[in-house]
Amino acid sequence: MQIKNMFEKQIDRDIKGVIKVGQSDEENIYQELDEYVVTKELLKHFRVFFENYEKGIDGYTDKMGVWISGFFGSGKSHFLKILSYLLKNSTVEGKRAIEYFTGCESDAGIRPKIEDTMLIAEMTKAGETDSDVVLFNIDSKGSAKIGSGKEAIVEVFMKVFNEMQGYCGSVPYLADFERQLDGEGRFEEFKEKFEQIAGAPWEKKRQAFAVIQDKVVKTLVEMDFMSEEAARNWCKNAKGNYDLSIEKFVSLVQQYCAKKGPNHHVIFLVDEIGQYIADDTQLMLNLQTIVEDLGTACRGKAWVIVTSQEDIDSITKTKGNDFSKIQGRFDTRLSLSASNVDEVIRKRVLAKNDTAAQALRLLYEQKESIIKNLITFTVDTADKKLYADKADFADCYPFIPYQFSLLGQVLTAVRTHGASGKHLSDQSRSMLALFQESAIRVMDKEDGVLVPFSYFYNPLHKFIDHQHSQVISDAEDNSKLDEFDVELLKVLFMIKYVKEIKANADNLTTLMISNIDDDRIEVRSKIEESLKKLIKETLVQKNGEIYIFLTNEEQEINNAINNESVEMGEIIGEASTVIFEEIYTEKKYRYSNRYMFAFNQKVDDRFFKSNQSNDIGVTIITPYGGDYADSALRLLSAQESSIIVKLPNDGTFLDEITESIKIYKFLNKNASGARGSFDSIRRAKEDERIEKKDRIRIFIEDALKNADIYVNGDKAVISAKEPAARINEALGKLVAMKYNKLTYMETAPELSDISAIFKRSDGQMSFLGTSDTTPNKLALEEVVQVIGLNNARHMKTSLKSLQDKFGAAPYGFDTKDVQWLVAMLFKLGRVSLTLNSRNLSLLSTNPDELVRYITKREYVEKLLIDIRERATDGQIRSVKEVMKDYFGFTVTSDDDDKIMSIFKDRAEDKVEVYDDILVEYRINPKYPCKRLMEDARNRLAKILNINEAAEFFKTVDKKRDDLLDDAEDTAPVFDFFKGEQRKIFEESVKNLAYFENSKTYVSDRELLKVVEEIEDVVKTGKPFGKIQRLPELNMKFEDLHMGLLEKEAAIMEPLVHDDFLKVKEVLDSKPFAEVLRHRINQRFDEIREKLTTSGDIAAIKNIRLESDALKIKCLDEIDEYERVHQPVSEPPVTPVVSGKEPVNDVETPIKVKTKRRKNISISNVAGARTYSIETEQDIDKFLAQMKQKLMQELEEDTIITLS
DSSP, X not given: OBGGGSBSSOTTSOOOOSOOTTOOOHHHHHHHHHTOOOOHXXXXXXXXXXHHHHHHXXXXXXXXXXXXXXXXXXXXXXXXXXXXXXXXXXXXXXXXXXXXXXXXXXXXXXXXXXXXXXHHHHHHHHHHSOEXXXXXXXXHHSOHHHHTSTTHHHHHHHHHHHXXXXXXXXXXXXXXXXXXXXXXXXXXXXXXXXXXXXXXXXXXXXXXXXXXXXXXXXXXXXXXXXXXXXXXHHHHHHHHHOXXXXXXHHHHHHHHHHHHOTTOEEEEEEESHHHHHTTOHHHHHHHHHHHHHHHHHHXXXXXXXXXXXXSHHHHSSSOHHHHXXXXXXXXXXXXXXXXXXXXXXXXXXXXXXXXXXXXHHHHHHHHHHHHHHHSOOOTTSOOOOOOOSHHHHHHHTTSOTHHHHHHHHHHHHHHHHTBGGGTGGGTOOOHHHHHHHHHHHTTTSBTTBOOOGGGGHHHHHTTBOHHHHHHHHHHHTOTTOOHHHHHHHHHXXXXXXXXXXXXXXXXXXXXXXXXXXXXXXXXXXXXXXXXXXXXXXXXXXEETTEEEEOOHHHHHHHHHHHTOOXXXXXXXXXXXXXIIIIXXXXXXXXXXXXXXXXXXXXXXXXXXXXXXXXXXXXEEEOGGGOOOOHHHHHHHHHHTTEEEEXXXXXXXXXXXXXXXXXXXXXXXHTSSOSSTXXXXXXXXXXXXXXXXXXXXXXXXXXXHHTOEEEETTEEOOOOOOSHHHHHHHHHHHHHHHHTTTGGGOOSOOOHHHHHHHTTSOGGGOOOTTSOTTOTTHXXXXXXXXXXXXHHHTTOOEEHHHHHXXXXXXXXXXXXXXXXXXXXXHHHHTSEEEEETTEEOOTTTSOXXXXXXXXXXXXXXXXXXXXXXXXXXXXXXXXXXXXXXIIIOOXXXXXXXXXXXXXXXXXXXXXXXXXXXXXXXXXXXXXXXXXXXXXXXXXXXXXXXXXXXXXXXXXXXXXXXXXXXXXXHHHHHHHHHHHSTHHHHHHHHHXXXXXXXXXXXXXXXXXXXXXHHHHHHHHTSSOGGGTGGGHHHHHHHHHHHHHHHHHHHHHHHHHHHHHHHHHHHHHHHTSTTHHHHHHHHHHHHHHHHHHHHHOOOHHHHHTHHHHHHHHHHHHHHHHHHHHHHTOOOOOOOOOOXXXXXXXXXXXXXXXXXXXXXXXXXXXXXXXXXXXXXXXXXXXXXXXXXXXXXXXXXXXXXXXXXXXX
């Protein structure tokens, strides 16, 4: 059976595939109503709409906005027109619009489109309600001028509202004038009068208002509506005075409804409002306000019904929330889905006659399994419907169910990316027309044929923009391509921008199936060959498994990309990045869950990032790395101490890397394009590069899974499957061989273990080699050997050098391992530690400090380790002997550090005692044995400064005799300072000092002998055996000395008294005696006190001179006081005679000059020395000397008083 004979209605009949708002001829309206298919979805929408609309008929409502949405071609415009016919209650070819849905007498036997009686009643009521229906496409009605205005939406609404009433729509201020005339009942009169004057109807002339103003003026004057002056002023100023606001528009609608009757409705049906306001927020707010204000003012008597694309945000450039605010004003929302289109096409275009339906069901039963295997999509394809059963097959044939949804997606994509002049946005085609035209193409073929998806291209061809259609046209003219190649290219174009399906070979095979008897394998093979040809002709690009249609511009860009040069190093570098930063991201290999081994990273002899010098490595060999034989790979793995990963000889990932780099370079060179389409192509290339990078990783992962791996000269048997696990397993084998002494570390010490070493008691530790239970014994021995070897080479060993040595092969120890080993050796006494030239000791250094020095990075180069030289038995005996004799302390331990620590503690105490005694010497230098004590103290202090145990024991052993002598020699000195001896000695020193000051005046033989005996004891170097004699000698000295003191005092006392009496005599003669008496008495009392208390004979003898000097001083003070306080005589007063000059005959007395007294002691004049007088000449000589001295003292106006 031929396809054309299968349909219920002639397949090639004239069907208005697209419903345009504005088409109003009766034939079109009839077809729209007669063939309108009320699907289940539409039935639901009818119910919702008319139920809500009825609220405005029976009462009042402000919810009068209706939003009809749906993707392109879903039938929004058709539904809008059907609503207009029903609300307007149109009559078409003798039938009311409602009757096309409910049936009438002439439709006997025909099942009505709607059988819901309640809905029919609501629809009937709506149609019978007095209404004005204003149906318009806003793009058609909205001029560019209006569209650019602030209130563009309201101006369009005002325009169609005016036209509906018969007013001028294009000149709004004329419409206002017409409305004024109409309101006064004179509009018809005006039109008749104008036609008489102008010779043509007003409706034909009013558009050219500017050139008919004279006729308008004349008309208004003859009507007696205005004076000529007023009419001319109006014509001149009408346009400028016109103003339109939403408030004014709403008011006019409200007035109009009220004028027409209590329940009159005005319905605005606006097609494609969404596209019109898409990128203009102000237009959105305009629409929102219009709907809101109409609802408030008209209370359900004015309705606004609009259509819009469903996915409006992807078309517009505005924010979604702005658009949702508008939708929020539309309480009734009706959305048309793809299933609605599917059902309409099946019923209007594909409905079968009974015979064909039966034949197709039988055909499906026979071929069901073949069909199911023939038509399949890959699992990553969004849900694509296939034949559900034989009935579905009969309904859809010769189409396949997936084509309904896929074509809708294609239309949306093409409309966005490939429609010329927005033809598709004007709805020049619909899915209904596309299916009909594609069916017509196969109408003469026999059953079994299927419509391949490529057939949908031809109906779309004329509406596709040039940059896309030209590629297809050029391909059709290309002699290297056949018809099938071109058909495949059409499919690739149509699905180019459809995200729901991937253009891989499997899916393309399904899309190109043209008969249920096709061999899928043959079709796929044919497609693969065709794709190769299309790629060669640069019409198609392969991106992984996906094939992409290329526009001419994209072809140019691809050619430019292919011309980019890429160096080998760039390719290998990118491969290295993927391997070592995305797949195997470890920078160190973890062994036994503890040890971290850094490894070199290489790809084809190129280090990743920088040259590396680790003990082990991972080397990847790609197909670009050379053709290595198995023996060469074994040798290479042994020489480099690396695992060799030889990838299979499949260079696909390298090709992908090359293309990815080329794209990157091209995009960097062309950061911005001059052509408008460049940005979209650029974004596509960026996406392509991202996809390539994803595939590169997958390809490399697959290569690593199948790679051969060589370790230490052998081809390794690796059980792991995943790339990272395989590399880890190989590295584990390499580490086990490379670091063969790693097993010497039997434990895995942590910081707490290092700290515990220094907190154990001595009883818990034994010297290395004395116990087989010592942990990590082999590792400890290795450390000692390394330090010993460094010593033999005269090299210092730092903690860092040990960490470097034992961190490398063949050890591979962790840093904490080395720290623990050093700590343990130090604790065992096998090594010494030096920090900044200071020897560390277990006993003198805090355990926490030791842990810090060993574990903190800041000390790693400063901490030096050396083999510790242990003290000999003889040295230890010497130290113990010195401690016993010097400090009186016996040590039982044989531990070097402990002996040294105890010695130093005791020595420090001893040095402190020395220091205290040396302070006494500074106070009293007469104390004995100062030099002895200083030498002994310094000798001990020098030993305290020794921190290295070996040197300490050597030094003490060497100075053993000196130290023992010090102990013996200083013992009596310490006893001297601790007991009575010092006090006795100090008493003797004091007595000698008394004697030393007065020895010139002492001639007593007994006293001189006692002094000699005391000096014999005190001034000897070590007086300690003779000090017992001093108490008796001190007592004798004090008795004899006291007698001399008393004797001298008795001689001096009268002399002092005589001096006192001389002063007293002079003082008593003065009237001011009592002023000075107390002070003078006190001074002489002090001299008398000194006579009785002084222990120094020289001091007592000197009192004579002191008394004489005091006498002269007191007499001088008396004279001075008298001079200062002597009364001053007043000068004589000259008498003055009243009114006359003073009398000058009074004599001024002569001022008598007062003489100054000078007190001189006779002893000062006579001199202190003794004179011998034997002759009169001696007397003269003595008196001459006294005269000479007195003459020296005698001055003018001076009285000398000798006392």
